[in-house]
Amino acid sequence: MRTKQLNSSLSLQFGGGSEEWIEFACPCGNGKIIEQHCSIPGVYEHDVTIICDHCKQNYTFDLSKGIRAWELIEK
Ligand SMILES: [Zn+2]
Structure with missing residues (x-):
């Protein structure tokens, strides 16, 4: 399951x-999902996190197609 995108920002370093x-x-609509991509020489981090206590307990990510193609699945 993918959810609605609310915001994004891209900053060049x-x-x-x-x-x-x-x-x-x-x-549930009360929290957020944050996807972050950091590609700085020496730092290469890609992450996606649920910032919601309720949804954290009920959902997990399927990252088999890559971080950018995350899918939420019910636990
Ligand atoms: Zn939630």
């Missing part, structure tokens, strides 16, 4: 890296 941040609604 000195030296050629970039930091990207995308915010989605969580399934």
